[in-house]
Amino acid sequence: MLAYLVQRLLLLIPTFLGVTFLAYSVMLLAPGDPVDLYFAGGLSAGAEGVDTSRMVELQKAKEDLRRELGLDRSVPVQYAHWLGRLLQGELGFSFKDRQPVWDKILPRVGVTVILSVLSILITYLISIPLGIYSAVRTGSLADQVSTLMVFMLYSLPTFWIGTLIIIFLCGGDFFAWFPPGGLRSLDHDPETWSLGRRFVDYAHHLAMPLFCTTYASFAALSRFMRTSMLENARQDFIRTARAKGVSEPVVILKHMLRNSLIPLITIMAGLLPALIGGSVIIETIFSIPGLGQLAYQSVLARDYPVVIAIFAAGSFLTLLGILASDLALAWVDPRIHFGKGAA
């Protein structure tokens, strides 16, 4: 197991390098210069009728800034430089407010990861029992209704539902059941509030965003669960188990379920990146100070150091998700061997 883990971890490195280099090149080859953006205010205010010495001064200041930010060098050099600093735990400074990128990202990673993990947990807790039920009672009214509902949930855009929730349930002209955004109330005070009250406050704020992130992955997962159960139900070993007199609950929960879980674990690899990508939309709608919101703001401001750092964090989490699902797969499925002997 350890050898397998090490081997998988080593495989992560070239993939991570490839992904970040790709992102780096795309970003720097694109039109639009962050230095111009940085000076845009000053330039447009005084571009006309200004004496040439001031323009020359501005030009020189731009050159200096470009050199300072390392933007005058070639893409591979800049990338190598960035990578070297990354290994030392340095991510540079934001173009926008000169804050260290690390300080901007760190508090937000937690928010997004916690939301995503919670969402994945809830998803699995609901969709596995539902998938089992749907597959065991296949063709029943309950199965048909849940299949149809799940199918519709699957096609329901989260940004639509999120917007509708904000309009109809979070204040405005309709109901004010939920706060329209943020993580906690403005008067939230860890000193005086009891633990229970703080929990309720968080839950009240996160209920709707979590609902939005959960229903979409839930739909995908329970559809897979049902198909997977049905495919296994047709297998010979199930007939064998029934024939030798194994009781129905044991057939379903032990023989069918365990085999049906395998594709579900593979899906988990895709779920985490989808949630992190989706966080851009959900966190923007519900004003949650997470990685997605920062990504959106930084992309609009062309804050390259922050964008590339978030991108790297995103791909790191994506690869981690793939790794986790590979490991879980190897753990659940005895047919997968560890180490170099694996085909």
Add this chain to the structure above:
Amino acid sequence: MSAAPVTYFARVRAELASQKRAVWGLGFVVALAGVALFADFIAGDKPIFLRLDGQSYFPLFLDYAVRLGLTRWPVELVGADFAALNRLADFALWPPIPYSSTGVDLTGQVLEAPSARHWLGTDALGRDVAAGMVHGTRISLTIGLVVVAIQASIGIALGGLAGYYGGWIDMTLSRLFELMLGIPTFFLIITVAAIFPPSIYVIMAILGLTGWVGIARFIRGEFFKVRSQDFVTAARALGVGDARIMFRHILPNAVAPVLVSMAFGVASAILTESGLSFLGIGVPQHLVTWGSILSESRASTFAWWLAVFPGAAIFVTVTAYNLLGDGLRDALDPKLELH
């Protein structure tokens, strides 16, 4: 039992027709294509037929002809405001929604709730939402179809090469596939879309270039399975070239399941594009899309009509393509029996 052998595609057609949901999906997809094609006749600020001062005009057709450079506007109609001319006209046949998607109704108000005049209300600039939705169909469908065409071309080409030749070509391409899987796609898309000047072509290119891995991996597996079968060996023994073997002998075996991914691909491309429009990234400001109407509701949360209608359009369209894909998958799978 009929005497004639049931061919694969006859069986697929029968199976597909027996699935009500897929038929509904297909019907809606066709209807939507009709709306996109005839958008100008459903919503536009030029009458289809106009009788003015004893003369007959077909302003809508004239507009097409002028844009194609075939003719010019008659002097009396140059720069005409047809909505104002309407009072002078003897007779005018208008599209059911007499507004263009970008035109501002100067007689009305901004953010008008749905009414007899503006069926689905107006937005913050006074543009008709219904007209915007009709014309938004064009953008959504074009993006969906072009994106999937790009994805399928790249996916089939690279997947086919990897699966057919194997060896180091497969090794290299497989690493590329893994690389693509490790990319947080949505981050990459918003980054690129925000960096380049807003344009739907850029969006098509990004979505096309990032979403082909699924098809490529599938095609690779399929080519792998088929390439060592007897009919391929036979073709090779007869001296058939590699390209011909790949396209004429192996690819047809894998086409059907690719169609399934393509149906799902259209759904997901439409979803991503409207998500980008919703965030205000990538789509030019003057262009009215379903996502851009929906995003306007964020600034004026009382204007529920700006959220409800375009979102419903996205939802129903995506559902239709997903139903179609689902039905196709069941119809193409020979393991699932006819019920």
